[in-house]
Amino acid sequence: MEEQHIASAFDRDLERVQAQIMKMGGLVEEAIRLSAKSLETRDEPLAEQVRAGDRAIDLLEEQINEQAARVIALRAPTAVDLRVILSVIKISANLERIGDYAKNMAKRTSVLATMPPVNDSAGAIRRMARLCEEMLKDALDAYIRRDAELAAEVIARDEDLDQMYNALFREFLTFMLEDPRNITACMHLHFIAKNVERMGDHCTSMAEQVVYLVTGNTPDEARPKADQTSLNTKV
Amino acid sequence: MEEQHIASAFDRDLERVQAQIMKMGGLVEEAIRLSAKSLETRDEPLAEQVRAGDRAIDLLEEQINEQAARVIALRAPTAVDLRVILSVIKISANLERIGDYAKNMAKRTSVLATMPPVNDSAGAIRRMARLCEEMLKDALDAYIRRDAELAAEVIARDEDLDQMYNALFREFLTFMLEDPRNITACMHLHFIAKNVERMGDHCTSMAEQVVYLVTGNTPDEARPKADQTSLNTKV
Numbered sequence: 112m113e114e115q116h117i118a119s120a121f122d123r124d125l126e127r128v129q130a131q132i133m134k135m136g137g138l139v140e141e142a143i144r145l146s147a148k149s150l151e152t153r154d155e156p157l158a159e160q161v162r163a164g165d166r167a168i169d170l171l172e173e174q175i176n177e178q179a180a181r182v183i184a185l186r187a188p189t190a191v192d193l194r195v196i197l198s199v200i201k202i203s204a205n206l207e208r209i210g211d212y213a214k215n216m217a218k219r220t221s222v223l224a225t226m227p228p229v230n231d232s233a234g235a236i237r238r239m240a241r242l243c244e245e246m247l248k249d250a251l252d253a254y255i256r257r258d259a260e261l262a263a264e265v266i267a268r269d270e271d272l273d274q275m276y277n278a279l280f281r282e283f284l285t286f287m288l289e290d291p292r293n294i295t296a297c298m299h300l301h302f303i304a305k306n307v308e309r310m311g312d313h314c315t316s317m318a319e320q321v322v323y324l325v326t327g328n329t330p331d332e333a334r335p336k337a338d339q340t341s342l343n344t345k346v
Numbered sequence: 347m348e349e350q351h352i353a354s355a356f357d358r359d360l361e362r363v364q365a366q367i368m369k370m371g372g373l374v375e376e377a378i379r380l381s382a383k384s385l386e387t388r389d390e391p392l393a394e395q396v397r398a399g400d401r402a403i404d405l406l407e408e409q410i411n412e413q414a415a416r417v418i419a420l421r422a423p424t425a426v427d428l429r430v431i432l433s434v435i436k437i438s439a440n441l442e443r444i445g446d447y448a449k450n451m452a453k454r455t456s457v458l459a460t461m462p463p464v465n466d467s468a469g470a471i472r473r474m475a476r477l478c479e480e481m482l483k484d485a486l487d488a489y490i491r492r493d494a495e496l497a498a499e500v501i502a503r504d505e506d507l508d509q510m511y512n513a514l515f516r517e518f519l520t521f522m523l524e525d526p527r528n529i530t531a532c533m534h535l536h537f538i539a540k541n542v543e544r545m546g547d548h549c550t551s552m553a554e555q556v557v558y559l560v561t562g563n564t565p566d567e568a569r570p571k572a573d574q575t576s577l578n579t580k581v
């Protein structure tokens with residue numbers, strides 16, 4: 112009877128801190144979206160809004176860490192319960208880094224607004240950012256619903272993001288060769304693309320957390336995207 | 347007087363759990379090295395040894411999590427102390443993933459040993475793995491010594507690893523085009539190279555932890571490696 116009582120207290124605590132995770136996740140998703148938008152529309156006030164909004168994201172992470180530490184101190188969770196509360200800490204750390212990258216993207220937007228646009232690069236980055244935003248949303252959904260299948264699917268999408276980054280990088284090279292006046296802008300755009308790629312890595316880390324939580328096993332090794340060639344045929 | 351006493355108890359606890367981190371780090375470094383060696387020398391017993399050794403790495407992570415949770419429960423750390431003990435949890439999670447990737451590399455070694463070698467790909471992967479092993483060693487040193495400069499330098503090296511991965515990927519394409527009988531082996535080698543690249547990402551995450559611990563600030567945005575062209579000249 113008493114064990115039941117203790118479990119309920121832990122479950123309530125967990126619900127509260129998971130609600131904070133989802134709140135933090137929502138702020139970070141918005142930061143990614145607005146940051147990419149401000150880049151494409153060359154909207155400096157919007158970029159400034161993203162930069163200012165990072166403070167709230169950092170504060171939430173601190174809060175979540177303190178809440179989680181209190182839960183550990185008060186409920187002394189073990190085994191699965193301990194793993195769950197530790198996952199809260201790790202996921203909020205990933206969210207905080209993603210938020211940072213969004214803020215840094217916004218910083219570069221202001222610089223880029225002083226230069227002529229380079230082809231449709233800002234649009235390409237916005238498409239990358241949208242894919243990343245979807246990965247984040249799905250990773251968080253997978254976490255709240257303990258959905259290992261959705262989490263595995265997010266992990267697979269990281270390869271798409273990496274390929275978009277590689278393609279953008281090659282595009283930048285051609286723009287720079289075409290016209291040296293593009294070089295400075297392309298350098299900034301390359302930084303931004305690299306940031307989005309790293310955001311995707313953190314979404315992948317979050318999804319890996321979910322798979323581990325649900326199955327007790329770490330996800331399969333990192334799988335590169337399947338090639339067009341028939342890879343399974345032993346010729 | 348009493349506050350001093352509590353701080354010392356926390357410091358002792360911290361030392362103990364950090365010693366476990368360094369022990370875990372040593373096992374993981376060895377796993378990377380032996381895994382790459384077994385691939386290059388086609389040494390199946392050695393690959394089996396790596397696979398079996400992963401259990402000890404996983405057990406250490408569980409131990410470290412429990413120790414860290416006990417420290418939180420007993421000492422109720424706040425502010426900087428809390429951040430430090432949480433970093434222990436995050437770093438051990440990164441180490442565990444790296445160990446997993448090394449184990450998965452070893453699994454594929456056995457499969458590859460049944461196929462003719464592909465050019466010097468195993469050697470190229472061994473070079474990638476060595477760079478990764480050095481990143482890991484330096485990330486751990488940076489952590490123990492709270493050396494933010496060394497940590498920043500590890501973060502910068504991740505770009506080299508990514509470029510080695512890209513170059514290998516392009517090589518595999520040429521080998522597969524050259525001779526379709528290479529396709530299956532190249533697929534496995536590609537998986538392995540992707541694993542090493544992901545290991546590097548986790549080393550980077552560890553180094554980012556160190557920068558945050560030391561400076562209180564998250565590291566600068568992700569910086570792509572400087573191009574050969576003069577990027578800073580606004581033409």
